[in-house]
C-alpha cells in the first residue's frame with residue numbers, strides 16, 4: 001500500500017474524522033468506567049445500605065464497572081471484610097433493582113474491603129491509605145479513587161482533613177481523586193461557604209461532586225423535556241393560567257435507623273432546601289440558552305434569587321412530627337421513641353412553606369412546598385393548578401374531558417422498567433400530581449446513572 005493510501009492515524013485522523021463513539025456527549029452507548037475504586041464513608045448508614053451499595057451492584061450487573069473495581073467501606077464498627085460482605089449481600093438482596101447474578105456478585109466480592117475507624121483517628125486514615133494502595137497493585141485500580149462522603153456536614157471537615165493528611169487527596173500525573181459530598185451542605189449560607197473553603201483547600205473544584213439525587217430521577221429530568229421540548233405547555237406556564245403550584249414529597253417511611261443524622265437536621269434541611277427547591281427551580285425557571293451545566297445553573301440561580309418566603313409565617317408555614325400509631329397494619333413508634341432520638345428533641349419530620357417567585361411569569365402565584373415522613377402514602381410530585389386568573393385552567397390547554405396524559409421517562413436506567421406515569425386529572429384534583437415515584441422510577445436516581 002502506498003503511503004497515500006495508508007490509513008490516517010494519530011492527531012490528524014482524530015481531528016479530520018472524529019470517532020463518534022468517543023464523543024463524551026453521546027449517551028447512547030453504555031460507557032464502562034475506567035480502572036478505579038470507590039471509598040464510602042459511613043458505609044453502615046441508611047443511605048449506604050439502601051441506595052449506594054445496591055446502586056454499585058446494579059452498575060456492576062449492567063456491565064458498567066471495570067473488572068478490577070473495588071469498594072472500600074469505612075465506618076466505626078469493628079468489622080472484618082467478611083462482615084462487610086454480609087452487610088453488602090443483605091443490602092443488595094433487599095434494595096438492588098436488577099436481579100441477583102452469582103458471577104457478578106463473585107467478581108464484586110473480590111474487591112470489597114472494610115476499614116474500621118472514626119473520622120478523627122489519623123491511624124484509621126493511614127490504614128485506609130494502605131488499603132487503597134494495595135488495591136492499586138492487587139486489583140489494578142490505577143490510582144484512581146473516589147471518596148463518597150455519606151456523612152452529615154459536621155463530619156465533612158474531619159474526613160477531608162483525614163484524607164489530605166495521608167496524601168489520599170493528591171492524584172498522580174495520570175490519575176484522579178474525586179470527592180462526592182452529600183447534602184445538607186451546611187445549615188446556612190455562611191456555613192455552606194465555610195464548607196466550600198474547607199473542601200476546595202484540598203480538592204480542586206473539578207474533583208468535587210455535590211450530589212442531589214433528586215436531580216438524577218428520570219421524572220425530575222423529564223420536567224425539562226416537558227417544559228422546553230414541548231409546545232403544549234409553554235403558552236400556559238405562567239401566572240395568567242396557573243393559580244398556584246404545589247410541590248409535595250410525601251414519604252410513608254419513618255426514621256428507620258436514620259436518627260443519628262436526622263436529629264437536629266429535620267425535614268426542612270433534609271429535603272426542602274435541596275430536593276424541593278431544585279424542583280421549584282426546574283418548574284419556574286426560564287429556558288436556558290443550552291442544557292450545558294453553566295447555562296442551567298445560571299437560570300436556576302436567577303429564579304431562586306427571585307424566590308422569597310411569604311408570611312405571615314404562623315399561617316403560611318407548618319412544622320410537625322409523627323407520633324406512634326398504626327401504618328399499613330403495622331404498629332409504628334413515634335419520632336421521640338425511635339432508636340437514637342433524644343426524648344426532648346424538637347426536630348420536625350413534617351414541614352411546609354409558602355414561597356413566591358417575584359418575577360413577571362409567576363407574579364402572585366404561591367408555591368406550596370411540603371414534605372413529611374410517615375404520611376399516608378409515598379408520593380412525590382408537582383401539581384400546577386390552573387385557576388382563577390383568568391378563569392381558564394391550565395389543564396384546558398389539552399383537549400377537553402380530561403384525557404390521560406403520559407410522560408414517558410426519556411431513558412429509564414433499567415430498560416425493563418419502562419413505565420408511563422399518568423398525569424391524571426383526578427389525581428391532580430386531590431392535590432398531589434402523579435409525576436412521582438411510580439414503580440420502576442423509584443430509585444432511578446443519580447446513583448444509578450452510569451459512571452463517567
Ligand SMILES: NC(=O)C1=CN([C@@H]2O[C@H](COP(=O)(O)OP(=O)(O)OC[C@H]3O[C@@H](n4cnc5c(N)ncnc54)[C@H](OP(=O)(O)O)[C@@H]3O)[C@@H](O)[C@H]2O)C=CC1
Nearest residue numbers: 044045046047075076077150151152182183184258260261
Ligand atoms: N438516608 C437517605 O435516604 C439519604 C441520606 N442522604 C445523606 O447521606 C448522609 C448520611 O445519611 P444516613 O446514611 O441517612 O445517616 P445515618 O444516620 O443512617 O448514619 C448512621 C451511621 O453513622 C454512623 N454514626 C453514627 N453516629 C456517628 C458519629 N457520631 N460519628 C461517626 N459515625 C457515626 C454509624 O455507623 P458506625 O457506628 O458503623 O460507624 C451508623 O451506622 C447525610 O448527609 C444525608 O443527608 C442523602 C440522600 C438520601
Ligand SMILES: O=C1O[C@H](COP(=O)(O)O)[C@@H](O)[C@H](O)[C@H]1O
Nearest residue numbers: 213251258270271380437443445
Ligand atoms: O435525601 C433524602 O431522600 C430520602 C428519600 O429519597 P427517595 O429517593 O427514596 O425519594 C429521604 O428518605 C431521606 O430522609 C433524605 O435524606
